[in-house]
Amino acid sequence: MKYTISNLAASAAIFGSALAASGDFNVLTMNVAGLPEILQGNDVPGDKAVNSKTMGSKFSEYNYDMIHVQEDFNYHASIYETDNHPHRTATSGGVPFGSGLNSLSTKYFFNYNRVKWNVCSNASGADCLTPKGFTFMRVQVDEGIYVDFYNLHADAGTEPDDLTARAANLKQVADYIDANSVGNAVVVFGDTNSRYSRTADAIRVFRTQNGLTDAWVELIRDGVEPTAESLCDNPSKTDYCETVDKILYRAGATVDLKATHWGYESTKFLQPDGNILSDHNPITANFTYNPGTTLRQSDFWGGPWGNWFSDVPKLTTLSKPKAAAITVRGANRLDGVSVQLADGTIFTHGGTGGTATTLNLEPNEFWTEAVLCQGQKDGHTRNFYIKATTSTGRTAEAGNSTSDCRTSTAPAGWQIVGFMGQDGDEVDQLAFVYAPQ
Ligand SMILES: *[C@@H]1O[C@H](CO)[C@@H](O)[C@H](O)[C@H]1NC(C)=O
Ligand SMILES: *[C@@H]1O[C@H](CO)[C@@H](O)[C@H](O)[C@H]1NC(C)=O
Ligand SMILES: *[C@@H]1O[C@H](CO)[C@@H](O)[C@H](O)[C@H]1NC(C)=O
Numbered sequence: 498m499k500y501t502i503s504n505l506a507a508s509a510a511i512f513g514s515a516l517a518a519s520g521d522f523n524v525l526t527m528n529v530a531g532l533p534e535i536l537q538g539n540d541v542p543g544d545k546a547v548n549s550k551t552m553g554s555k556f557s558e559y560n561y562d563m564i565h566v567q568e569d570f571n572y573h574a575s576i577y578e579t580d581n582h583p584h585r586t587a588t589s590g591g592v593p594f595g596s597g598l599n600s601l602s603t604k605y606f607f608n609y610n611r612v613k614w615n616v617c618s619n620a621s622g623a624d625c626l627t628p629k630g631f632t633f634m635r636v637q638v639d640e641g642i643y644v645d646f647y648n649l650h651a652d653a654g655t656e657p658d659d660l661t662a663r664a665a666n667l668k669q670v671a672d673y674i675d676a677n678s679v680g681n682a683v684v685v686f687g688d689t690n691s692r693y694s695r696t697a698d699a700i701r702v703f704r705t706q707n708g709l710t711d712a713w714v715e716l717i718r719d720g721v722e723p724t725a726e727s728l729c730d731n732p733s734k735t736d737y738c739e740t741v742d743k744i745l746y747r748a749g750a751t752v753d754l755k756a757t758h759w760g761y762e763s764t765k766f767l768q769p770d771g772n773i774l775s776d777h778n779p780i781t782a783n784f785t786y787n788p789g790t791t792l793r794q795s796d797f798w799g800g801p802w803g804n805w806f807s808d809v810p811k812l813t814t815l816s817k818p819k820a821a822a823i824t825v826r827g828a829n830r831l832d833g834v835s836v837q838l839a840d841g842t843i844f845t846h847g848g849t850g851g852t853a854t855t856l857n858l859e860p861n862e863f864w865t866e867a868v869l870c871q872g873q874k875d876g877h878t879r880n881f882y883i884k885a886t887t888s889t890g891r892t893a894e895a896g897n898s899t900s901d902c903r904t905s906t907a908p909a910g911w912q913i914v915g916f917m918g919q920d921g922d923e924v925d926q927l928a929f930v931y932a933p934q
Contacts, residue, residue, distance in 0.1 A: 522562040526686040527779035539776040553579030564601040565648035606634040608801040618662035622653030645678040649687040664699035680809030682749035709745040712756035732763030751794040758783035795905035798869040799926035800878030808915030818914040826851040827896030831880040848922035856893035863912035870902040
């Protein structure tokens with residue numbers, strides 16, 4: 498299945514311009530042991546195709562909002578045959594072509610990206626046999642509520658080359674988060690092949706570099722990363738033991754996120770005769786989300802091209818931001834957007850082409866609404882047009898309108914003060930950041 502931003506248009510249209518909502522969602526991560534039976538039996542009894550169908554039917558039955566699977570190689574079709582999640586990634590192939598990573602979701606997602614590891618190790622675990630790595634997606638959890646989800650399958654084994662490769666893998670994800678999830682809520686869940694109790698493992702990089710919290714450490718281990726080994730049975734009879742599969746997360750300024758539950762789901766994933774389905778215990782977590790109290794955001798419009806940017810980190814440092822001038826640039830398409838705040842801060846995104854139009858706002862006038870229209874250029878969806886409207890009804894526009902438009906209106910008592918999205922010479926994708934007036 499191919500995901501385009503137009504699907505988002507359809508779902509966004511249903512929500513209209515209601516205020517961002519609160520709610521909860523749950524996630525599951527499971528290494529589904531889908532290497533060909535002749536290569537790796539995984540010490541799991543029974544037929545792998547049959548077991549994979551059972552896993553798919555359990556995914557449907559328990560209806561997790563987002564499932565990340567690893568080692569989803571040669572029995573992928575069996576899982577998808579019995580699973581019924583509406584949004585799923587297409588397989589990248591069996592051994593030796595695919596990464597084994599897939600996602601099954603009740604929520605719409607976009608900007609999906611598969612990234613291969615820069616480093617792998619042949620020392621143990623045959624990690625160079627297939628192009629393993631990680632995946633990125635931006636999930637529309639609710640209107641104006643976006644969370645970046647990462648799946649991963651890091652290098653296995655404990656020989657020196659394995660440890661080096663695995664540390665490089667985790668650092669690669671951490672660096673990608675720094676570049677592509679700036680300002681955003683993030684959930685990383687997958688097979689890290691790492692344990693806190695194995696000091697050579699670099700799993701702490703997600704806390705130290707990205708500010709992520711491990712939901713298991715937080716909720717089951719009272720916030721203390723273990724230093725002593727505690728191996729799990731399969732199925733595990735306790736949540737206290739440590740597995741290499743992890744769920745880590747952080748909130749963002751526009752989306753508050755909190756883990757409310759973490760647990761092994763092993764006893765829900767058994768064969769009819771009671772045997773296990775995978776050599777890994779599947780794990781789950783529940784999260785509650787709330788719109789930010791000092792910043793919120795609109796939905797996105799445009800396509801997943803160019804580089805990620807966000808004014809959110811800077812905005813969190815300002816008190817009472819207010820737009821003093823709006824500048825929009827365009828000709829055939831939308832070239833650039835800029836807002837100057839009353840304190841002098843300027844946020845500018847996109848390129849310098851097109852004709853610039855500037856609207857200076859009065860002290861008691863706020864930027865409250867924006868229309869974006871998108872279109873196709875060289876087969877890529879991007880923004881073609883913007884019209885900014887203030888609380889007194891004055892407007893500034895740029896670019897060329899299309900028939901595919903979206904209006905973002907600040908919640909009552911709020912205003913537009915900045916942007917987030919993806920840009921290059923033009924404004925490929927855009928969302929607006931709101932602050933109280
Ligand atoms: C791993 O082994 C494969 C097959 O022998 C080889 O092509 C590859 O270069 C090796 N990779 C590393 C990092 O040693
Ligand atoms: C976790 O979320 C699921 C799905 O909403 C729900 O059925 C379950 O009761 C929740 N578990 C806990 C412990 O809150
Ligand atoms: C704007 O779009 C219309 C319809 O696609 C097109 O006919 C027109 O030439 C465009 N104008 C500019 C300035 O590109």
